[in-house]
Amino acid sequence: MNWYLYALRKYAVFTGRAQRQEYWYFFLINLVITLALGIVDNLLNTPGTGEGTGLLGGVYSLAVLIPSVAVGVRRLHDIGKSGWWMLLSLIPVLGFVILLFFFARVGQPGTNEYGPNPKEETGMGHMAM
Template sequence: MNWYLHVLKNYAVFKGRARRKEYWFFILISFIVAFVLSFADQALNTPGASEGSGLLGAIYSLAVLFPTIAVGVRRLHDTGRTGWWMLIVLLPIIGALVLLYFFVLDSQSGSNEYGDNPKEGQIEFE
């Protein structure tokens, strides 16, 4: 849960690097929250719930939009790529697959132009 909160606290930080653990724990917890909210939307019959995107889910999606983009950019920095690679997602299917590949790559060892390797010397969350 600390990785999730760490990303939310750094919602506007597009500099630096984010290791895989930080990125994927944030994505996992976001998915779980969205899944639970979809059930809440169905139970409360919120506007849009019958179409698959209820009010609570939409509000949550908007709330985590910037943190998701920011951690994605930092994750790309960790692999030695510029954050502009996020725009490749605009290419249907291929773009998402390329980003997925970049996000599962290991960190670039040592320092790069975006900062020090977060694996080396970072305090682990318990």
């Protein structure tokens, strides 16, 4: 949960790097919350449920849109790629597969053009989960 909150605190930070743990814990907790809100939306039959996204899920999705893109950009920076690669998400299926491959890669050791390696810094890089 600490990684999720850490990513949220960096709400619109598109600079620097994010190690794999930061990205994947944010992704996992975000997925669990989205699924839980989908169940609640269905149980309460909130507006929009029939179209696929209920009111609660829709509001949550909008709230985490910017942090999701920001942590993805920082993750790409960790492997030495520009944040503009996030635009691949606009390409159905293929874009998702390519980004999945990028997000799973090990970050570049040492400092790259986007900053120091977060694993080598003190603080969140050594957070015990």
